[in-house]
Amino acid sequence: MPALEIQPFAEEHLDDAAALLAERHLRHRAAEPLLPQIDDFRAEIEEAWSRDDSSGAVAIRDGTTLGYLIGAPRDSSWGANIWVELAGHAVEDPEVVRDLYAAASERWVAEGRTCHYALVPATDAITNPTRSTSGATPMRGPRP
DSSP states (O other): OOEEEEEEEOOGHHHHHHHHHHHHHHHHHHOOTSSSSOOOOHHHHHHHTTTOOOOEEEEEEEEEEEEEEBBBOOOOOGGGGEEEEHHHHHHEEHHHHHHHHHHHHHHHTTOOOOOEEEEEEEEETOTTTTOHHHSSEEOOOOOO
């Protein structure tokens, strides 16, 4: 199997990321049918990517995008923070999440942003190891 390649997220990854987010949202809506229909997943990711000081990573194996992670800081009331919003991540395999976070968080920590928060669909077995029964689960990453 070819090696997993982690790269900084860039505009060129938007279309593949949108396809991954569409698949994740389909799984999420199957579990939570009252969630809204989303017609433009690329626009959702563009919004996350266009926030001030956003950054992230993308995982590629053999030319196929397997996941992405985008975070951006919120106001300082959250401390020296990074938030990964709902449209800021999608993967095909939970191991890819770990690799993406390892790569993206290096920059965040180097910038002094040591409070990491992620909104993760509570019903998504792929990305949420703490699955609960409703909504999105905010998760805080470990501090260095």
